[in-house]
Amino acid sequence: MMQKIQRFGGAMFTPVLLFAFSGIMVGFSILFKNPEIMGSLARESGLWYQIWNIIEQGAWTVFNQLPLLFVIGLPIGLAKKQQARACMESLVIYLTFNYFLGAILSTWGPTFGVDFATKIGGASGLTTIAGIKTLDTGMIGAILISGIVVWIHDKYFDVELPEFLGTFRGSAFVAMIGFFAMIPLAVVMAFVWPKVQGVIAALQGILVGSGVIGVWVYTFLERILIPTGLHHFIYTPFIFDSVVVEGGINSYWALHLSQFSSSTEPLKTLFPEGGFALHGMSKVFGSSGIAAAFYVTAKPNKKKIVLGLLIPATLTAVVAGITEPLEFTFLFIAPVLFLVHALLAATLSSIAFSFGVVGNFGGGLIDWIALNWIPLFSNHTMTYITQIIIGFIFTGIYFVVFRYLILKFKFKTPGREDEDEETKLYSKSDYKLKKIEKSLTEDKLVDTGKILLSKAEMIVKALGGKENISQLNNCATRLRISVVDENLVQDISVFKKAGAHGLVKKGKAVQVIIGLSVVKVAEEVELLMGNNLSI
Structure with a gap:
């Protein structure tokens, strides 16, 4: 089910x-x-x-x-x-x-x-x-x-x-x-x-x-359910349907943006429903604190590798609001950190709301700037200054809490693995691409389509072959697969060598964290299966 x-x-x-x-x-x-x-x-x-x-x-x-x-x-x-x-x-x-x-x-x-x-x-x-x-x-x-x-x-x-x-x-x-x-x-x-x-x-x-209280509960559920993929059922009715406002927050906000921008009344008075669209606060400010904690706690000889991993993942979270590449680097290493993340995210949103911050802040900085700050800053300057101050305070809180827990409980977050596990971290960033490109060079495959096809071939192999795949679909960053025999699915390290960011297994349900190229990879996997190639 x-x-x-x-x-x-x-x-x-x-x-x-x-x-x-x-x-x-x-x-x-x-x-x-x-x-x-x-x-x-x-x-x-x-x-x-x-x-x-x-x-x-x-x-x-x-x-x-x-x-x-x-x-x-x-x-x-x-x-x-x-x-x-x-x-x-x-x-x-x-x-x-x-x-x-x-x-x-x-x-x-x-x-x-x-x-x-x-x-x-x-x-x-x-x-x-x-x-x-x-x-x-x-x-x-x-x-x-x-x-x-x-x-x-x-x-x-x-x-x-x-x-x-x-x-x-x-x-x-x-x-x-x-x-x-x-x-x-x-x-x-x-x-x-x-x-x-x-x-x-x-x-x-x-x-x-x-x-x-409502904002806290909503944000907590939206974050804590990410590993299950059920967070869509939390935010979608709020953002795109009429749970709190007619037509959904996204549509209602854009429709009334001109009215809000010309009014000097507090935004919380004009649109209190906007408190249910603050879950992006943790994507921008929380992700930065988490990344800083990972870098500081990494072993000295692995800091450069960790930095190479964290910079693109953090920028993706902060700018585009896509947090999975960062979150899934620690979710299954230390699940308690994800619980702490959800608690802090909910607290961040609720405190910001209590200080009058509302709007359409479900995504990253691109959405924030285009849909909030630029059109409304002239008449709501203090609201956004307040938001930024609270956000940076929580960046510091995230950093302190994560650093303490990582060191206290010796969590093997990125950069803290055993020496023989170094390639796992490295393969999540530039090294994984080098490995693929090297194998492609040896096979005289050079164009982008072939690179993705090779990634798809490796993923299908790691899933136990095309005969072991019964269903395939994808969301924004993950392949979602149903397999015939879960015992044939290989270890996460194999998927990382194929260019994946992570792996989620629950019985016959498997999720492969790919990133923003997941749609193309899914198409190539379907092509491999449909063409009956030997995988």
């Missing part, structure tokens, strides 16, 4: 990868249209304003079509075969569902307690999906429909029909089944979802009213 949940969580991350760039472009568009910042250049009648208005409308695409993105994106990670066709089927069946739901409410709306004649948005509970006026089931509805379609697809896509019904095979057969399945589901949703919307509205008030 855990394996399936992890796979689902990884699939949810597929569309989430699109939000960073879109959010930055929305932020810049709003910034460059703000007359308080740009002066007369930002007149609505001017060419500058008009150009940035056009850019902004395009940048809103991802946020305005969020349900469609999840409907199309989930089958990429969930479907076991013919993922592209599963995406098409999911979209068609989801639109069919919404046509059914809209027609049911248009005909019998009062029966279900819905006034379908009211305008969409606000408290109406209505929205438009691809031009269809329907009940706003948000991301949950999209995930539900997509999950049903993937199940139908995997079960019935390859069903053999009589020759004279050949035109109804494959995707057509899946769409037919989905068509009839959506009718009763639409009826159930028309009855149930308005009540769910009421619960969500009440939940928003409870969570916002929970204040510092």
Whole structure:
């Protein structure tokens, strides 16, 4: 069950990868249209304003079509075969569902307690999906429909029909089944979802009213669940759905950025829900303290090697908000340090919130600068100065606590291993690339595609060969694999020689920490398996 949940969580991350760039472009568009910042250049009648208005409308695409993105994106990670066709089927069946739901409410709306004649948005509970006026089931509805379609697809896509019904095979057969399945589901949703919307509205008030405690619990769960891959289930509803604010924090923040930037009221008064998007504080300030502690406690003869490992990993965490390469260097060496990390991260967010820091701080410095500091700094200077001061204080706290625990309990963090384990650390940075490049040079393989292919070959071998791989998908930085026999999976050192950052094993569920090139590596692994190469 855990394996399936992890796979689902990884699939949810597929569309989430699109939000960073879109959010930055929305932020810049709003910034460059703000007359308080740009002066007369930002007149609505001017060419500058008009150009940035056009850019902004395009940048809103991802946020305005969020349900469609999840409907199309989930089958990429969930479907076991013919993922592209599963995406098409999911979209068609989801639109069919919404046509059914809209027609049911248009005909019998009062029966279900819905006034379908009211305008969409606000408290109406209505929205438009691809031009269809329907009940706003948000991301949950999209995930539900997509999950049903993937199940139908995997079960019935390859069903053999009589020759004279050949035109109804494959995707057509899946769409037919989905068509009839959506009718009763639409009826159930028309009855149930308005009540769910009421619960969500009440939940928003409870969570916002929970204040510092709510922020602490949310941040702690978001961090502590990272090793399981279940942290997606914590932050996704807050950031991208209507758990605390309509449309999700990401969309709501960007939509009201101009209003927030022009107001001199405290940001915490304007947007208290922004306390649930402070989990990126630990990515920037905590990661820096952890890295410093690792470097200081490393053996003198290994400090250069450790520095070579920590600089790219820390920069990735601080700038892009991707913390896994850093966190997984110590998670399975000393799990208690990860618990301490989660506790400190939650405390950092809650203290920052108590001092009035709110916003969209779930990522790294790129998001912070584009979506928070630049557009809002003029009227909210002290908020961000306060944030930076608290952050640096916690960098010091992270450093002191981690250094003490590492030395006190003699944890073998990077640079503290036995002498014969030196290559393990070295292979996580430049050495692992040298090893691969050396083997490729000997085999006269030189281009980037071949480098990744060689990495994929080594990973497949380390997994026990392609016959031992039953399922494969990926999230932002990790390959997620189901194996037939977990005993055939080799030691973590073998995966590191292939260029991986780490390995997570739990029964037949295996996660290989790759980094940002994971999508390409996953494609190459699939290619190797599909081509029946000798691995």
